[in-house]
Amino acid sequence: MPTDNYEPNADATGTEPTAPPRTMLRQCAVQGAAVILVLSLAWPYFGLRSEPLPWPETAFGIGAVALLLARLSHQPSWWLWIHALFVPAAWAVSRLDIPPGWFLLGFIALLLFFRGAASGRIPLYLSNAATVETLSDLLRQHPGVRFVDLGAGIASTLVPLAQALPDKHFTGVENAPASWAIGRIRTRGIANILWQHANLWDQSLGDYDGVYAFLSPAPMAALWQKALREMKPGSILVSNSFAIPDVSPTEIIQVDDTRQTQLYCYRIP
Template sequence: MPLTMLIWPLPALLTWALAWAVFVGLRAAGLGAVAAFVLALLVSGAPAWTGRTPWRRAFMLGGFPLSLLVTGAAGALPGWVWLVPLALLLALYPLNTWRDAPLFPTPALALKGLALKAPLPAGAHVVDAGCGLGAGLKALHGEYPQARILGLEWSWPLTALCALRCRFAKVRRADIWAADWSGYDLVYLFQRPESMSRAMDKAARELRSGSWLVSLEFEAVGWAHRARLQNVDGKPVWLYQAPFQRR
């Protein structure tokens, strides 16, 4: 069962237990304290990043190092090693992405029926702008199995993990706002409400006639949508087709 399906705080407790198990196991195997600490953090970083909110992710990632301090087990660690959790957080969520949406995976059924509302020819180029760990890519691939699926992600650890999870897609590290959208037939994103205006302005400039912009949950206020899906409570899918029309 995915951690996101468990009742809070079970995901945090399991993440901390995993980190401690890795740390204790590596120390028992003779690995140094610093190396064991860093590897335990890296291993626990992936489940920690599935937390539903930024505070939960920080709580899940920070619980292990804080528990080391409380128990006194951190005595063998030099002071600089406490910068590692911060470095890991910045690697997963770089500074220039802080205005974008944090890592919220696309629910499995959220895009069901998208291909009926926004039909595309075989070989169409479909991109998930901000693909995270690939939940949206998998949903898009399920709807458009004959399309060329691409993912853009700025965080290099997430880019690497997503590429491993989604072998059917071409995943690359890129700034979604600097990338050229003109070659895509459909751009999918799961952003913040306040960034939807920026996304629509970019789509209006770059997407050719007939292409689609698809937004999970957040409507582009002031723009006329072509269709709307509602498969998951609280997660509507808004479909806009170029040339876009203001309301």
Template sequence: MSATPTRQLALQGAAVILVLSLAWPYFGWTAQAMPWLETSLAIGGVALLFATLSRQPWWWRLIHLTFMPLVWATNTLAIDPSWFLLAFVLLLLVYRGALSGQVPLYLSNKATVAELAKLLGERGPSRFLDLGAGLGSTTVPLADLLPDSHFTGYENAPLTWLVGRLLSLGRPNIRWRWDDLWQAPLGEFDVVYAFLSPVPMPALWQKAKAEMQPGSLFISNSFPVPGEVPSQVIEVDCTPPRPLYCYQI
């Protein structure tokens, strides 16, 4: 079983159903109040078992183990529900990509920008596309360093798009788009850069091969294309390591 959010929800839901289907009849028959702390711990243990049997990554196992106990602990604090709604809205505004496409918000560091600037400088004036551009941590400094090149950023999380849009103001060589990265016409660009996650890489590579022009360059930060040998790997001097996998089309 793969580690998609829907399947993780199914694992947690199965654990809840199994534990409650046993606990409710027992405590109802004995006329005792449900011990919610112990019940939440039992649900966490069963969810951990299901996650282990289905070979989920270790962080998902930890989430399954602690999710229901944390729900119980939070409930005991009697926090106003409006705060949870506000937190959800803010998370959605910033991390929409993680929910819709398993693409979290990653920010490229200065060392990565320096390596990209060096690479683009060697290629000459370019049309550069940043897929999942976030706050503009790649696009904005590159536009300042390479005024003869043109840069486009695609971002679909509203709040991060807004921040990136504000940061890109006054730079005529930047086009900032609020759009789904899968809608980007890759054939219009010489260099396409992505700092996403391992999940979308196979499909994105197929899109790149189908749309990008011969001689153009596809660059993935940190996450190689499965089964493909990059034409170049740039080791960025930073911690943690953030290699740039370059694929010539």
């Protein structure tokens, strides 16, 4: 995934950001411009002819203009699809006569599981079994005993790691309420897991020998700066799939799975 121009907003105390609002405002501006442009032409044209506005064609027209504006403004490829399909999809759903309460329920459910995507452009990613096994082999070779998973989801990584490595201690940090609750249930009774409901930027990394993160491209530069400030020399930062921009990893481990996962390992100098 592209970096989408992530711009950390560290404050005077050095606290790392939640995601800046500029990116979402930029995407809303693209959609808004497309709606205004298409409707400003369509309403007068069909109004003067006393004809109703053809909403299917208008919706797809808005999607096409939004796609063009997104491309001209150099949006990432995945945003192009979102801009092209957003209004047509909204029109199609409006034809289903779904009670509004279901939309509210769906929004709440998404927020409970994907709070990180809304606040920090960090979606819920789950590490697969092959990745966890590879990570377990890596940690066996590492002399440290304390490791933290930033954005730990539903503990799908920490539970098997803690069971495979009972001599090491693991901390999971998750801020999406529903994911945290599921993880809390899964980790209950596992003595070498500390499960925390917290923002990863508020988590001090100084007490850990290793950090694992499966986030997104957006926060990686800021995470590296946080790691350099807080982590001990010789400790390790492992990023699943997303490399730190302009920083050469100490090692890249290829996972033998269908998606060809790569683990980018960075030794703290």
